[in-house]
Amino acid sequence: MARPPDIELVALTKRYGETVAVDSIGLRIPAGSYCCLLGPSGCGKTTTLRMIAGHEEASEGDIILGAENITLLPPAARGTAMMFQSYALFPHLDCTDNVAFSLKMRGIDKDTRRGRAVEMLKRVHMDSYAARLPAQLSGGQQQRVALARALITDPQVLLLDEPLSALDPFLRIRMREELKALQTRLGISFIHVTHSQDEAMALADLVVVMNGGRIEQAAPPREVFNRPASAFVAKFIGGHNVLPAAVARATGDGALVAIRADRMNVQPGTAGDAGTTSLQGVARSVEYLGTTVQIGVDVPGLETMSATVPEARFDVAPVRPGEPVTLSWKAEDVHALGA
């Protein structure tokens, strides 16, 4: 099998009248990678996905798959396949016919296409449900059928529009693992739209954080978490405190810095440690999360800061809501943010 192709978005733009939904984005998604488009609703991530799929016309710019410009091709001619948010299974067709649908459209005869559909259902462990209608399946089962339907055309890129959002939390984590395993096995690129940073962190080789139609940062998850490019990224992926550089007594060009919540130290009282920078505040909330304790601290003149403290360390110097506390951190944990 030939090496699957890279995808490249070049100055891709989508306008609806006056509003710009996607604002001239550029992105290269290497072949065979799991890419998550992450952002709040209305950030343009779904529009971007739909433009790659061919369900939305690009106002400007190009979409390149391998050596081919696919910007103007119809959806089925692109080598992409899409899995829809609510799965969009045909309610009048059983699982086999749903999966075989695109083969039927190509005029492949009934026995061949149903045979191949059952093969594909086997790969997602749904062959025992082949004769059921979508309404007789659970959410997770519907998703597998939708996956099988998308994969039967042997796409080079699979596009997933919030595939896990319709599932309950327990199932979501299981399907997440299955998606990742499937992607690794198939070796094709998956582009997955989500608003959940956990999902993006867990799945992606490449996380693309979007906001207001632009890409804020495109990087591997660890880099996004350890070196967020902007205050938006730091706040959106969570686990960070964003504060003015002057307060943190940090040096650098940016006006803002980010400090990971789990690098924060919280001491009862008002005495700071030597060799660290510190702020005085009042504990606002203390949440026990199992392995860690999450402490919210009100510091005058700043947004609520949060600190994630391991349970054992919390027990050494416990803090109760309403008590004065001192927040401190090491200088090397301060990360300067871009504009």
Add this chain to the structure above:
Amino acid sequence: MKRVSAWITYLQVAPLALIFLLFLVVPIATIVVVSFFDYDTTRIIPAFLLQNYEELLLSPVTWRTYLQTIEFAAITWCLTLGIGFVVAYFLAFHVRSATWQTVLFLVCTIPFWTSNVIRMISWIPFLGRHGLANTTLIKLGLIKEPLEFLLFSDFAVVLAYVHLYTLFMVVPIFNSMMRIDRSLLEAARDAGASGWQTLWNVVVPLCKPGIAIGSIFVVTIVMGDFVTVRLMSGGQSASVGLMMMNAMSLLQYPAAAANAVILLLLVLFTVAAMMRLVDIRKEL
């Protein structure tokens, strides 16, 4: 306690049961009973005779009339289905704004603000020998002689039926179409379906319940009709309804009742056949 609640349940069911009993069961039972009665020129005589049915079923006129009625119903069904589907499709998929959908939908219903008979009669000056249609065609030089088949003909009957009853097709089909998740159409396109393939493989199957409901409306109305046939055919075509009407004007109520029972059975079988093909409960 249980006994009381059971009584309350019966009480709650009672009004609807009474209405059905009074306005459905009693009339139909009366018709069935009367259909076995004897009659002469002035009165009906209680009896149990099969004579009414014998006369009816052995007469070639009956068979011709039934065939004619079924033919009208079939042609009208085809035309209303075709036109109704196209109109519903346009309203559901091409008109994007909900306001325009409502406006156009209301426009479709405006003819229904006038009486059935008025709507039929208004065809007469249009289709007549010296009517608007013929005059225009002659003036345009397309024809020399007035077209005779336009009015007081089977053509006129079918035209009136289609005019009167297409909306009964449009409404349920439109309703079915509005329930189709638009992402299904995208999924079909993603799978490489052309517009026609999507129509045939996704839209039409999902509209089946609406098509069935509309078909039941149109077929049952046309089968029972007598006014349209009389007015628009000028007395040249017959229908089962007209046959009953004639029998009644001669005070032959038992004969008319027997005919009504047969027609009822025919319509019931037709509807039952449609329900077997399509499960309309999904739509209710």
